[in-house]
Amino acid sequence: MAAAKSPMKTQKTDGTVRLNPKGDLVASTVETLRDGMVKALESATEAVVLDLSSTKQIDSLGITLVLGLFKSCQKKEITFSIEGANTDLLRVFKLFNLTKFFSITEATRE
Amino acid sequence: MSSFADESIISDFVAESREHLATIEPDLLRMEQEGAKVSAEVINRVFRAIHSIKGGAGFFAFDALKRLSHAMEGVLMQVRDGKLKVAADVMDVVFASLDRLKAMLDDIQASDSVPFTQELAKLEAILNGQGVAVGEMVKGREKGATREFDLDAESVRSALRRGMNLFRAIAYLHRDIRDKGLTPLAFLNNALSVGTCLDAFIDVEAIADLEHCLEQDLPVTLLFASVLEPDLAALGLKLPVDQVKVMEVEALRKEVKAKAKAEQKVVAVVAATPPEAEPEAEIPGDLPAEEKTTREVTKDTGNETLRVRVDLLTNLMNLAGELVLGRNQLVRAITDSQHEIPGLGAILQNVNQVTTEMQEGIMQTRMQPIGTVFSRFPRIIRDMSRQLEKQIDVHIEGAEVELDKSIVEMLVDPLTHIIRNCADHAIESPAERQKARKDPTGTIHLHAFHEGGQINIAVHDDGRGIDAKKVLAKAIAKGLVTKAQGAEMTEREMVHLVFEPGFSMAEKVSEISGRGVGMDVVRTNVEKLGGHVEMETELGMGTTVRLRLPLTLAIIPSMIVGVADHRFAIPQVNVVEFVWVKASEVSQRIEQVQGALVLRLRDKLLPLVRLADVLGLQRVFENPETGEQLPDRRVSLADRRGELPEEPDNATPRQGDRRTDWRSDHNIIVLRVGKNHYGVIVDELFDIEEIVVKPLSGFIQGTKCFSGATILGDGRVIMILDAGGLATVANLHFTDLQAEELRRAEEEKRSAALKASRRRSVILFEAATGERFAVPQDHVLRLERIVKTKIEFIGEREYIEYRGEGLPLLRLDQHLAVRPLKAELQELFLVIPKIPGQSSTTRPPAGILISEILDALDVEVELKAVEFTGPGLLGSAVVQDHLTLFLDPVALLQAAGLMGGVA
Incomplete structure (x- = not known):
């Protein structure tokens, strides 16, 4: 299955944390x-970006x-x-309707 | 799909996109005005509209349109997500992009050639975060969700129209999806195979935080539309029956209505994403503008609306017009024989009524709210106020007032002109306003309302107002009016000079405090529509421009007139009054001024035209003796050869004299063209009829005299006269006449002054028989009767006892070359002169002997010199048909050496 070592790449720039899961968001990986x-x-401290490109x-x-x-994030008053x-x-x-x-x-693409 | 179908789909897409754009603009303005406080609903509406355009553009492969709308959508998304502050600079870019979208839609096939790279680059700069320079990023904007559906009237209506049931379905993410071996996508795809998802929401308050979320089974509530019955719908959705509830349509309607009315600031509501991949249908919530929503929801909920081509409606209206004419002809043709066929009367009445109702109904379909024009002004004002660095608010009232589509379209230019003038010239800069103790933000108020069967549109600004005197000075400088004319003008007339053609064309109008650029164009356009325009202003307080317009141009009440066997229709809006000039009065009332016919009407000169002459028709007249129609060759009505013979009141009119025959009476219709009036001489006046206006064929469209044609009840095709065009063709010079009127007024004033100077009150008397004299009454103290025997002599001088003293007497023949009094007269009269500066009780110096007092009267005379001269002789004039000598008694006494007075 997905790489057990690091299922997610985390990158921090200033107060923004960028989370890039290295696979699907399914029952086997969510925990x-x-x-x-x-x-x-x-x-x-500023924002969290969930990068789902993988x-x-x-x-x-x-x-x-x-x-x-x-x-x-909402509780911490930071942008998600x-x-x-x-x-x-x-x-x-x-x-x-999560876009709201x-x-x-x-x-x-391309 | 055939190319025809492609084209028709594309034109539908363009039409819809234009509607979207029309709704976007006011919403963007609202976003800019309200900033962070703007309701999420407004942002979402803009977002959805742009999204729809982008979807369609992608589908039809209009690349430029797609790329630009995509970038706009991105920026709007950032705004919606609270990442970007709605700053004026950002809005500048969005508005500029919006204009590009409009330009692309104007010629969709050439949309790729519309330049847009600049706007795209700016949008992308904002999107890439460089936008910080342009727009400020914000963080931590409070996001939320509503526990209620975002009810979109149109999609709900559309579902109901298609006979669907509406369901509230609850699906638990784990229980109903995961545990059944479904992915959310598979669950949704399945749901969309049995119906349409109109909206969905997850209660954000119910969500647990990251640490505990996975233990939670979150419910998703769907607003679902399907043709399935409730039990089958649950089955189709793969949900337990108790989680799928039918929604009461009535309750929904109320909810939609309440929502539209309340205008509450709903937080974060986005329309549901429906099934198909077609972007056009992807987001159904393309709500129209706020007003439209309210209108539609309150008026139309449950009713169907349909997009119909305008040419189809125009054609329908033409057919309705034809039907009205057909009905009129039918009624006229069988009125006489309707009693012969039983029941025909009732049938006719029915046809009559249905035709009228149908025609009115079809007319209604062409009515458009004036708001379609008004809605463009907030944007214009927004751009202008940024450009001019002014602060201007626009208030719109009565946007729902409806007018015929053609009038609405023709109002765009004049209203834009007025609005631009308001912003440019009338509203002062914030500094100026503050100096004048005004609110630094100026206001332009647009108000439309019904009044007296017409539409009124008032554009009011609270700017600096117009200085009437400056307008007049400028009009004089431009030679539009003379100084003398100006002196007679009221302030209102001065202000209305801004509507004169040529006013302020050459110079910068900003020199005049107020508006003025091309206001004549405004007036001309409004008058073309059968309306008129007025202006009121108060210096320092503001200006109001009022337009009065007819509701429709398709059916208008008109006066039917006849000239030389032809009939014509004159729109009633142009008719001021009718004047009947008797043939015998023509010479007094009709005259020629500078080669033109004019009628004296209540002390004004009304220019006249003979309709037959303007239209090049042969005038005819009825021979009073034979009744025969003969060509009328008289050049001018005012050209009278010889005076009319004087006839006693009871005399029978002379037979055969056209100058007195009633058949030569003149029917004059006074018409209004702007502020000017003129009279049209016609042969006959018929009735006022509601006529259906038919456009002119291309061959005669160039004629200025006609504005259209119509068909009368008897089937006769007649032309509709254009009052403005007639005046132009007849070459009427209203300003010349005004000058003439002014000249006559001046002349009358002078002659009145002269008359006053000639008018005198005199005492008329006789000395020797047949010799008449007059003395001014104010030179006479008293008139006394005496008996000749009472006259006494001292030396050569005669005296009489007067109030206990001796009064010297003077005989005229002793000082003037006149005959003496007859010696046999026993009774004589005395004229006792009044000496200026002496009181009436002072003893008079002498009396003048005369034989008889004839009269005391007012006369208007011009004294002429007499052949002989003499003391106190003023001159002579004819009074009561007799030559009379006018005397100055004081001068006469002085010359006689009697002023010292001896008793």
Whole structure:
């Protein structure tokens, strides 16, 4: 399955933390990812960007994880956004109307 | 898909996109005004509109349109997500991009050739964070969600129209999706195969934070539309039946209505994303502008609306007009025989009523709210105020007032002109306003309302007002009016000079405190529509321009007139009054001034035109003796050969004299063209009819005299006269006449003064028989009757006892070359002169002997010199048909050496 060593790449620039999960947001990965996210969130003071450019699929738990991350950012009063979502992910986010909570940017094609 | 279908779909896309753009602009202005306080609904609406355009552009492969709208969408997304502050600089870029989108949509096939790289680069700079220089990024904007659906009237309506049921469905992410082996995408795809998802929400308050979220089973609530019955819908959605509830349509309607009315600041609501990949249908929530929403929701909820081509409506209206004419002809043709067929009367009445109602209904379809014009002004003012560094607010009232589409379209230019003038010239700079103790923000108030079957549009500004005297000075300098004319003008007339053609064309108008550029164009355009324009102003307080317009141009009440066997229609809006000039009065009332016919109407000179002459028709007259129609060759009505013979009141009119025959009476219709009036002489006046205006064929469109044609009830096609055009063709010079009027007024004033100077009150008397004299009454103290025997002599001088003293007497023949009094007269009269400066009780110096007092009267005379001279002789004049000598009694006494007075 997905690389167990580092399921997520974390990058910090100033107060912004960029989280780049190295695979899908599904039942098998969410817990590990959640732990990494909790840690990373501690150092975020400005914004959290969830970069889903390496993610192909998301399941119910994945959505719950994203919403949890958003909720925690909201509590910390920092901006949360998603970048690099593929068409399928974007479609799910849009149909669930998550775009009204945070900004979601499509993966650049071509 | 055929190319025809492609074209029709593309034109639908363009039409829809234009509607989107029309709604975006006011929303963007609101975003700019309200800043962070603007409701999420407004931002979302703009976002959705741009998104729709982008979707369509992508689908039809209009690359430039797609790229630009995509970038705009990106910026708006940042705003929506609270990442970007709505600063004026950012809005400048968005507005400029919006203009490019408009230009692209104007010629969609050439949209790729519209330059847009500059705007795109600016948008991208904002998106790439370089926008900090342009727009300030914000953080930690409070995001939230509503527990209610974002009800979009149109998509709800559309679903109901298609016979769908609306459901509130709750799906738990774990229980209903994961545990059934579904991914969220698969669940949604399945749902969309049985219906349409109109909206969805997750209760943000219910979400646990990161540490505890995974244990949570979050519910997602969907607003779902489907043709399935409730039990089947649950099955189709793969949800338990108790989680799928049918929504009450009535309750929904109320909710939609309440929502539209309340205008509450709903936080973060985005329309649901529907199934298909077509971007056009992807986001159904393309809500129109605030007003439209309210209107639609309150008026139209539950009713169907349909997009119809304008040419189709125009054609329908033409057909309705034809039907009205057909009905009129039918009624006229069978009125006489309707009693012969039982029931025909009722049928006719029914046809009559249905036709009228149908025609009114079709007219309604062409009505458009004036708001479609008004809505463009906030943007114009916004751009101008930034450019001019002024602060200007625009208030709009009565945007829902409806007018015929053609009038609405033709109002764009004049209103834009007025608005631009308001912003440019009328509203002062903030510093100036503060100096004048005004609010630094100026206001332009646009107000439309119905009054007396017409539409009124008032544009009011609270700017500096117009200085009437400066306007007049400028008009004089430009030679539009003379100084003398100016002196007679009221302030209102002075201000209205700004509507004169040529006023302020050559110079910078800003020199005049107020507006003025091309206001004549405004007036001309409004008058073309059968309306008129007025202006009120108060220096330092502001100006109001008022337009009065007809509701429609399609059916207008008109006066039907006849000239030489032809009939014409004159729109009633142009008709001021009718004047009947009897043939016998023509010579007194109609005259020629500088080669033009004029009628004296209530002390004014009204220019006249003979309709037959203007239209090049052969005038005819009825021979009073034979009744025969003969060509009328008289050049001018005012050209009278010889005076009319004087006839006693009871005399029968002379047979055969056209100058007195009633058949030569003149019917004059006084028409209004702007502020000027003129009279049209016609042969006959018929009725006032509601006529259906038909456009002129291309062949005769160039004629200035006609504005259209119509068909009368008897099937006769007649032309509709254009009052302005007639005046132009007849070459009427209203200003010349005004000058003439002014000249006559001056002349009358002078002659009145002269008359006053000639008017005298005199006492008329006789000395020798047949010799008449007059003395001014104010030179006479008293008139006394005496008996000749009472006259006494001292030396050569005669005396009479007067109030206990001797009064010297004077005989005229002793001082003037006149005959003496008859010696046999026993009774004589005395004229006792009044000496200026002496009181009436002072003893008079002498009396003048006369034979008889004839009269005391007022006369207007011009004294002429007499052949002989003499003391106190003023001159002579004819009074009561007799030559009369006018005397100055005081001068006469002086000459006789009697002023010292001896008793």
